[in-house]
Amino acid sequence: MTETATQDARPALGVMMYTVLAQARADLEGTLARLAALGYLGIETYGLVEHFGPARVRDAIAAAGLTLTSAHTPFPAGKDAERLLDENEELGARTLVWSMEREEFDSPEAIRRGVQRVNEAAENAAARGMAIAYHNHFAEFANTFDGRQAYDLLLDALDERVVVELDAYWAVMGGADPAEVLARLGSRARLLHVKDGPAVSYEEDVMVPIGEGRIDWERTLTTPSGLQWHIVELERLHLDTFEALRRSHDHLTGRGLTRGGDVPAPTEEQA
Template sequence: MTAGLGVMTYTVLDQARADLEGTLARLADLGYLGVETYGLVEHFGPARVRDAISAAGLTLTSAHTPFPAGRDGEALLDTNEELGAGILVWSMEREEFDSPDAVRRGVERVNEAAERAAGRGMRVAYHNHFAEFSQVFGGRRAYDLLLELLDDRVLVELDAYWAVMGGADPAEVLSSLGGRARLVHVKDGPAVSYEDDVMVPIGEGRIDWDRTLTAPSGLRWHIVELERLHIDTFEALRRSYRHLTGRGLSRGAHVPAPAEELS
């Protein structure tokens, strides 16, 4: 089945903090099926966010939240249990890919989180930036070392845009991950600068989404994240939805536009 289409709430963070229920309702009206939370639970509390997602008719795809490890681990699990999150997504820091030893130390935290999350019936997923792919040790990408060291219970949320920034082909990465890749962040733009890129609606930038999203994988959700925009956020989300569903790449709530209208 074609993966469902969701939105990472960082995309609409300002709007949602001003009007949580109204913003989620607008996403549903556009045809999006789910959301990955970021920055809302800290503002509103898990119960209100959970209820607002449900009231909008959306699915909670995942929660973008720090790995539940160390002294704050149980509190993080408590919060996400109340939210109703089944998958907790986070990243290691850029400097943790400076050397193989740094990668190994960072992975200890992720694997601890996976163990603790499993005790609550949750899964942890790893979200990449670009250093995982740009850093190479003896001809081997840091990402490959990372995957080797991660607990088998750790899922993957591939950020295809940052993979391209790191010099990787996201279609090839997804194919190699197989069923481990459950989520993918879908963003588009020039793919030039990690700090300064301005995003554009999906299909209007550099990324080959037709190839990436049809690669064999275990993806269940395509999650649109548009971090910086020069146009109205909801207009960008509308055009992104139209592109992804109209080309049959993602599944939404509305009937997609005919293909000829997308040329």
């Protein structure tokens, strides 16, 4: 399957596999089948290729009827570039997602140095027909220099081929309005990490099902942009992960904010 959403123009609904990493490492095929049964259409890989190898992960995604939205993998730059590109080419990934480090947003000079690595990755990826997507945390928005957000300095310096995976939750943590950021990004925004919670502490926040936390998803997800995928990521939970994913799917699709798959009707025993 390809990474492009078809027919329905709304972004499709996926899962960032960090959310179910322990479950997937214990039972890859069963976990992916369960995500598909919940109505998710795609996944962003994380920590699976290193564990199972790219071929098994690729085949398991296809067997579950899911789409590979993207691969969360280090920037293919420096000495590991060819290995990373080879792995992701075998996986079938077209978009490779990663972040710069928090300390790389401590000054404009640090940002410029860090961007060199991202732009090298973009050049390397383009030679394989792949794209690099930049994923933010909170320092990109919290840090400002002469009245400008570090994120703006980053975008100015990035190779124009680098697209964006916006993490709305961490943008809020940095003091930004994700709807406004999406409006600014326009067609450059391709992927959105959808997570919810109190948005108080980067290290300690416990996530909740989408729609049960602080983020205004109605406003954020109806902002015109180039988004193709809404990718749910719930990093720390105090309830069953699959229950949280079910409630997240129901909230997002029930309000028409995103496009999910068909969910089987409950049996009499489940009702």
